[in-house]
Amino acid sequence: RIPKGDVEIRTERPNAWSVVREPHLVCPGCHARAVIPEGQKNAKCGECGRTFPVDWKDAG
DSSP states (O other): OOOGGGOOOOSSOOSSEEEEETTEEEOTTTOOEEEOOTTOSEEEOTTTOOEEEEEGGGOO
């Protein structure tokens, strides 16, 4: 479980991939999951075909 104080609710979709559990990512465009090498700066989604930067800063 995640403490309530650690949860950030956003009204807009993010503009970068979110790291769920390294190296699993969630596409900001369609919510598909992807696995890429750690440290990669950008990732192309296999589902929607769009490319977004990867937000590694929250990757614990």
